[in-house]
Amino acid sequence: EVHLVESGGDLVQPGRSLRLSCAASGFTFDEYAMHWVRQAPGKGLEWVSGISWNSGSIDYADSVKGRFTISRDNAKNSLYLQMNSLRPADTALYYCAKDPNYSSSAPRFDHWGQGALVTVSS
Amino acid sequence: EVVMTQSPATLSVSPGERATLSCRASQNVNYNLAWYQQKPGQAPRLLISDAYTRATGIPARFSGSASGTEFTLTISSLQSEDFAVYYCQQYNNWPPTFGQGTKLETK
Numbered sequence: 001e002v003h004l005v006e007s008g009g010d011l012v013q014p015g016r017s018l019r020l021s022c023a024a025s026g027f028t029f030d031e032y033a034m035h036w037v038r039q040a041p042g043k044g045l046e047w048v049s050g051i052s053w054n055s056g057s058i059d060y061a062d063s064v065k066g067r068f069t070i071s072r073d074n075a076k077n078s079l080y081l082q083m084n085s086l087r088p089a090d091t092a093l094y095y096c097a098k099d100p101n102y103s104s105s106a107p108r109f110d111h112w113g114q115g116a117l118v119t120v121s122s
Numbered sequence: 123e124v125v126m127t128q129s130p131a132t133l134s135v136s137p138g139e140r141a142t143l144s145c146r147a148s149q150n151v152n153y154n155l156a157w158y159q160q161k162p163g164q165a166p167r168l169l170i171s172d173a174y175t176r177a178t179g180i181p182a183r184f185s186g187s188a189s190g191t192e193f194t195l196t197i198s199s200l201q202s203e204d205f206a207v208y209y210c211q212q213y214n215n216w217p218p219t220f221g222q223g224t225k226l227e228t229k
Contacts, residue, residue, distance in 0.1 A: 112167070
């Protein structure tokens with residue numbers, strides 16, 4: 001059974017940094033693209049970033065480009081999101097999501113974690 | 123970016139009845155369309171991908187259809203566990219985008 005467990009969510013001040021992690025199990029991690037999708041409180045879903053199976057292709061939403069960095073460690077079955085220069089608008093539940101394909105070029109999400117809450121406020 | 127517009131925002135249906143949820147894309151997305159279900163306090167769950175294909179373990183009462191830029195999710199006979207928020211998502215154009223959601227509630 002696929003399990004995705006996010007960690008690292010916290011309350012941070014605007015302008016600070018935070019790193020989210022996602023521990024994956026139950027599937028061959030290095031065969032699939034992975035993504036981060038966020039959901040602001042009471043709002044809809046927004047794709048944030050995606051990474052292909054071998055980290056050869058990485059993409060970001062315009063809203064986070066230049067501030068967020070996605071990475072993965074296939075040896076540790078882990079996905080990461082380094083978030084810098086955080087803004088109040090980044091406040092959301094951040095989901096780690098598995099892609100059914102190795103490529104991240106047509107992102108859809110067949111398994112999701114339970115999310116990590118990031119609150120950006122002074 | 124492709125704007126996905128879902129209608130209605132809220133749909134009230136009685137258990138056992140059919141529910142029809144709509145999603146319109148602002149431009150052609152071919153059949154690269156997914157549907158997700160989200161219950162309160164839970165992560166979204168993939169129901170349908172490629173406009174028509176049910177995900178593993180999804181009951182046959184869920185079906186997807188497409189006509190041009192109009193997509194439909196039909197739940198043939200609503201069960202109590204189906205009352206939730208439903209999102210469509212296109213993955214044909216960059217960036218991938220979601221609709222704003224349809225809340226399916228008990229009538």
